[in-house]
Amino acid sequence: MLSYYCKAIPRKNRTSYLVWSSSCFVTLNTPRDDCYALRGRAVRRLVSITEHVDAMVGEHDRRVALELRGHDGGNGSTDQSEQNEYLYRSYQQLIRWIPSIQKLVLSQNDPFELTSIYNRIMKGADAARGEDATHLKSAVASWLPFEPGQAKINPRYKDGRGFYNDATGRLICPVDYNWEDTEIKEKIRNYHPDYLVTAYSWPAFLYKNNIYDPNNPSVGLFKGSLLVKAFKHIFTSPSSASDSPSDDEEQPRKKQRASGERLHNQLRFAFSSCGSWRIIDEDFNYEVFYNNIVDYFELPPTPEAKADVEELLFWWNQAVFGRTNSAIYRPQPIGRLSVAVSSAKRPGACSAPSVAPV
Numbered sequence: 001m002l003s004y005y006c007k008a009i010p011r012k013n014r015t016s017y018l019v020w021s022s023s024c025f026v027t028l029n030t031p032r033d034d035c036y037a038l039r040g041r042a043v044r045r046l047v048s049i050t051e052h053v054d055a056m057v058g059e060h061d062r063r064v065a066l067e068l069r070g071h072d073g074g075n076g077s078t079d080q081s082e083q084n085e086y087l088y089r090s091y092q093q094l095i096r097w098i099p100s101i102q103k104l105v106l107s108q109n110d111p112f113e114l115t116s117i118y119n120r121i122m123k124g125a126d127a128a129r130g131e132d133a134t135h136l137k138s139a140v141a142s143w144l145p146f147e148p149g150q151a152k153i154n155p156r157y158k159d160g161r162g163f164y165n166d167a168t169g170r171l172i173c174p175v176d177y178n179w180e181d182t183e184i185k186e187k188i189r190n191y192h193p194d195y196l197v198t199a200y201s202w203p204a205f206l207y208k209n210n211i212y213d214p215n216n217p218s219v220g221l222f223k224g225s226l227l228v229k230a231f232k233h234i235f236t237s238p239s240s241a242s243d244s245p246s247d248d249e250e251q252p253r254k255k256q257r258a259s260g261e262r263l264h265n266q267l268r269f270a271f272s273s274c275g276s277w278r279i280i281d282e283d284f285n286y287e288v289f290y291n292n293i294v295d296y297f298e299l300p301p302t303p304e305a306k307a308d309v310e311e312l313l314f315w316w317n318q319a320v321f322g323r324t325n326s327a328i329y330r331p332q333p334i335g336r337l338s339v340a341v342s343s344a345k346r347p348g349a350c351s352a353p354s355v356a357p358v
Contacts, residue, residue, distance in 0.1 A: 040124030
């Protein structure tokens with residue numbers, strides 16, 4: 001999983017933060033009272049694309065109050081709405097990535113002061129989302145392959161993207177429809193009710209080589225090369241994204257450790273013609289899309305599905321950070337390997353009976 005290291009360096013009237021994200025260091029200068037805004041940059045990237053910190057903490061407080069009254073406020077409750085469950089799972093991610101939030105929740109601070117802190121956190125969260133959207137808007141223009149005579153997209157503007165352009169339209173077209181069929185393409189562009197583009201269909205760019213097999217719908221899902229490029233661009237460095245191979249290349253990749261289930265919205269938004277961020281873009285709901293992706297990773301329905309998710313995350317770690325050093329995120333069972341076995345079987349070893357030499 002991606003990890004951050006942050007060290008504060010006091011200076012006159014300001015604090016410099018040395019931030020380590022994966023393998024790169026960045027120094028950020030920010031006023032002392034904006035330290036919460038800096039921490040908040042993780043919210044939209046690693047916690048939730050829509051929820052406010054105040055709402056997440058409020059759901060935690062509601063469950064605590066239910067437990068104190070003798071009700072089941074935990075995950076085992078059947079009284080929780082779907083929205084409550086999403087809020088609480090987001091809260092769990094929030095305290096994981098911003099541990100200081102838990103201290104604030106348990107503190108005796110004035111409610112108005114807490115609200116002010118939460119707003120500053122959200123200021124940093126929304127600023128990070130805006131920066132990511134701006135950077136990806138420009139970056140995807142250089143990532144997309146264009147055929148001779150095909151209109152290219154302007155890296156500075158969203159006009160001419162989405163379903164108005166064949167290159168981006170093919171990527172965000174639901175895999176349930178055939179973009180290469182001219183008649184279907186026109187129906188999608190004209191909002192035909194039988195060909196609406198909603199969050200209940202996976203867009204093609206999520207799949208390796210944009211290929212969807214209805215008989216094996218999980219094969220290649222979340223392995224699109226543009227997803228890897230977007231992850232590297234945001235979490236490691238823009239230059240590392242330019243080094244990423246395409247879907248059909250099998251060369252080794254270089255970097256170090258990953259997770260990336262919360263950037264798909266940003267990439268889908270970059271391909272669209274929508275000029276500014278909004279949760280609902282015509283018939284497509286980004287919040288529903290996001291929740292469907294998170295559910296796929298966090299709520300596998302069977303042990304087999306859970307194992308598939310583990311393999312997918314392992315693939316992501318190797319795709320982003322390279323095939324070496326994989327023991328960091330998948331440790332070997334060293335107790336069953338030859339060094340441990342031979343040591344255990346040596347004469348006089350505590351874990352095995354002594355064997356007299358023949």
